[in-house]
Amino acid sequence: MPEDPSDPDVEARRRAETALAAGDPSGWFEPLYAAAEAGDAVLPWFRGEPCLELAAWARDNPGDGKRALVVGCGMGDDAELLAESGYDTAAFDVSPSAIKAVLNRFPDTRVAYRTADLLDPPPEWRHAFDLVVEILTVQSLPKNVRGTAIGSVSGFVAPGGLALVSAVAEESIDLTTWAGPPWPLNGAEVESFARDGVAARSLDRIRDGRRWWAEFTREA
């Protein structure tokens, strides 16, 4: 069946192809968020609510003032959830329009939102967060920068801290017909968040095997 050019996933793929050809793996997000803000595009990942598994996890793990960082925060639902759960929460996205949109959505937020690049994050974030949440951002970057992205996520975790990682499982898709984005993560890639003093606590396939949910800790 021919692709529907108005399908948000097809449109995202077209934008990604152009950015990747220009050597800018994250370069399609800002124009997409700006177009969405103008009502000219749809964000394929936006659900208007936090990740289900994160919401369940946060119910059992209140923050009590611990420092949390949300990677690629998009429209902010996961960051808002953590702030409501008692975490002193920072969140970032590469797209200034995403941060603008999130501040419009949550004008009274307690979250410290900012633009930053996972591929070149602020050095002061190294080993600085008790909780790091990475949901569907690493998979939105092509495989050739995956090691850098994963290294950044693990590097944010403070001694005694925890990283939560969720991604579509590459094992659940037919790679022969798949055209990213996203570029789902395989088991070896998920395991590779365990590096430089960070160890895996659990790696699970959830949602009938379609997603990875993994937890990593850095020794205190």
Ligand SMILES: C[S@@+](CC[C@H](N)C(=O)[O-])C[C@H]1O[C@@H](n2cnc3c(N)ncnc32)[C@H](O)[C@@H]1O
């Ligand atoms: C698929 S969306 C997921 C958004 C959000 N985590 C969620 O689960 O709804 C990927 C997000 O990562 C952001 N992103 C892409 N490349 C990035 C980078 N290099 N640094 C920071 N954020 C990035 C995008 O702007 C987008 O908001």
